[in-house]
Each structure stands twice: as structure tokens, then as C-alpha cells.
Amino acid sequence: MKLDKATVGKRYAKALFELATEVHEEQAVYEQLLVLRQVFIEVADLGEILSDVRLEMTEKKAILSALTPSFDPLIQNFLAVVFEYNRMDDLLLIIDEYERRFDDKQGLIIGTVTTAVELTAQQKSAIEMQIAPLLGYEKAQLTEQIDPTIIGGVVVEANHQVVDGSVKSRLEELRMKLSE
Template sequence: MKLDKYTVGKRYGKALFELAIEKQEADNVYQELLTLREIYHEVPGLGDILSDARLEPYEKDEIMNKLIASYEGMVKNFLMVVYKYSRMNDLLLMIDEYELRYDEHRSLILGTVSTAIPLTKEQHQAMEEKVASMLGYKHAHLINLIDPEIVGGVVIEANHQVIDGSIHKQLEQIRQRLMKKESVQ
């Protein structure tokens, strides 16, 4: 049975994270994975090239040797295993899974806060502290998105949860209640 790329990404990312924790190298591995992600963004299609069965092995080996030259230890070994099993095209999913587990380990939640106008630095910091506390984390990192349609208030999306405190939502709820009252009369 062939596994889908998301399952593969989760399994490999989880395995690397657990090993990095065991060896007390989670921070170093994370930093190296960030540089690896940058390379993948700078060279789109690199994973596909390294996983392409139509290329000669020596051609892929040349590229792979250049890629792993700047890595050592756990990340280098990890890359060699991923390459050996022709999964280099799933590497970004593996990095995402590692990062998710790394952030969770550090009690950091990532998300967005949508507002009608940009938050000040102080408001943004206060929002991050409030969200972290509400959701049981030590820290939150929220990206401020601007959406004039929410009119006012905030919409927070983090950890697969949505907290909608927008005026738009409140107006919509009032409209729904008024429509219910009209239909009852």
C-alpha cells in the first residue's frame, strides 16, 4: 500500500523530531531545517528532481551531494534516508510536521489575527499574550491580517480554532435574531 505524501510527511517529521529531542538537538535541527526550507523555496522543483525516476542516479547523486554538503549529523543522515527512499519531493511536508511539533514542544501557538485596521505594536503584543493564555500556551505568534469587511473587533484563527469577535459577526447574529422574530410573528 502506497502512503499519501501527507502521511509520509507526518511520519518522517515526527520521527526526526523525536530523535532530535532524544539527542537534545531539537533547536539545531530546527535551524538547519529552516535553511533547507529556504533552499527549496529558492529552487522550486528541487524535490521533484531528486525524486524523479527518469533521471540517471548519478545525476541526482551530484545534486544531492551539493545539497547535503552544508549539513552534518542528524540532518545530513535524515536527508540521506529521505533521498534513499525517493521522498525528497515530500521534504517540505516533513519540515512542516517537525516545525509543528517543535512549536508545540516550546508551547508556542501560531495563528492570525484579522482586524479592520492594523494593530499597534502594543495591541499586537497584548493580543498574542491573551490568545496564548486563552488557548493554554506560553507564547503566541500571530500575523496581523487586515480585512475591512469585519468592520471592527478581531477574528483570531489558531490551532484549528476560530474566535470571531468582529462587529460584522455580531451584526450578522442580530440580523439572524430579527429574522427569526419576524418569522414567528
């Protein structure tokens, strides 16, 4: 059975995170993964190139060996496993999932807050302080989005959860109740 990319990302990230936790290197691994992510963003096709069956194995290994010397042995070994199982094109998903696990352990939830108008720094901070405990975290880091169609209020999306306090959704609820 072929696994979807999200499942692959979660499995590899979980294994790496557990190993990093075991050796008390979660922070160091996280920092190196951020560097690796930047490389894979700047060279957009790198994952596909390293997973492409049309490219000779020696050529792919040469690319990988040029990429890995600056990383700690833990990351080097991890990349070797990902490479061996031909999952280099899933590396960004793996890094994203590791980051989510790392943030979870830090008590941090990352998400978005959508409002009809731009928030002040104080308003954004207040929302972050209120939403974190509501979702079971110590702190929240929210990226702002502006959507005038919500009319007013806020919509917070984080960790596959949505807290919708928008005027638009309240009006839709009222409309449904009135139509019953």
C-alpha cells in the same frame, strides 16, 4: 495505500523530532532545517527534481551529495531516508511540521490575526498575550492581516483553531436569531 502529502509530512517530521529530542538536538536540527527550507525555496523545483523518476539515480544522488555536506550527520541521514523513499518533494511539508512540533515544545503558537484596520504594536502584543493562554500556550506569535469586510473586532487563526470576535460574525449571528 498511497498516503497524502500532509500525512507523509507529519510522519517524517514526527520521527525526526523524536530522534532529535532523544539526542537533545531539537534546536540544532531546527536551525539546519531552516537553512534547508531556504535552499528548497530558492531552488523551487529541487524537491520535484530529486523525486523525478525520469532523472537518473546517479544524477539525483550527485545533487543530494552536493547539498548535504554542510549538515550534521543526523540531518544527512534523515535526508538519505527521505531520498530513498522518494519523498524529497514533501520536504517542505516535513520541515513545516517539524517547526510546528518544535514551537509546541517551546510553548509557542503561531497564527494570524485579522482586523479591519492596522493594529498598533501594543494592540497586537495585547492580543498575543490574551490568545496564548486561551489556546493553551505560553506565548503566541501572530502575523497581521487586514480585512475591512470583518467591520471590526479580531479573528485569530492558529493551529487549526479559529477565535472569531469580529463584528461581521456577530451581526450574522444576530441576523440568524432574528430570522428564526
